[in-house]
Amino acid sequence: MVDKKSGIDRVFMDVFQRYKNRLYSYSCRMIGDKDKAADIIQDVFIAYYRCLSKGQTITLPQNWLLVAARNRCLNAIRNDKKIFHWMISKYPQVFTRRLGPLNLIA
Numbered sequence: 001m002v003d004k005k006s007g008i009d010r011v012f013m014d015v016f017q018r019y020k021n022r023l024y025s026y027s028c029r030m031i032g033d034k035d036k037a038a039d040i041i042q043d044v045f046i047a048y049y050r051c052l053s054k055g056q057t058i059t060l061p062q063n064w065l066l067v068a069a070r071n072r073c074l075n076a077i078r079n080d081k082k083i084f085h086w087m088i089s090k091y092p093q094v095f096t097r098r099l100g101p102l103n104l105i106a
Contacts (some may be wrong), residue, residue, distance in 0.1 A: 001063070005053075008049075008052045008053055011052060012048070012049050012052055015048070015065070016045055016060045019061070019062060019065050020041065020045070021064070023038055023041050023044065023065055023066070024038065024041050024042060026069060026070075027040050027041055027069055027072075027073055030070070030073040030074075030084065031073050031077060031083050031085075031086075032079070032086045032087070032090065033078050033082075033083060036049070036080070037073075040069060040072045040076060041069065043072060044065055044069050044072060045065075046055050047068060048061070048064065048065060064091075068100045071078075071098055
């Protein structure tokens, strides 16, 4: 059992070292808040570790991590009005009635 755990830890640390900065940058760009981005990335890596420890095979960790980070960022945007208003001010063309698919501004 110790060998399996150390193997999982080794795989996790390799993936963590390889992708942590990319995911953090991606999350910062998506939500514009460094602290929230760090929290999101921490949650993503915790979920990844849990999947590994349950024996799930993740053949493309970069894709898995990116999708998990994107989904958590979208949840943060949806749930946090401050981030949502930052998105509107940064990308007004996406949220206008005429051009935007969401028609969020009346």
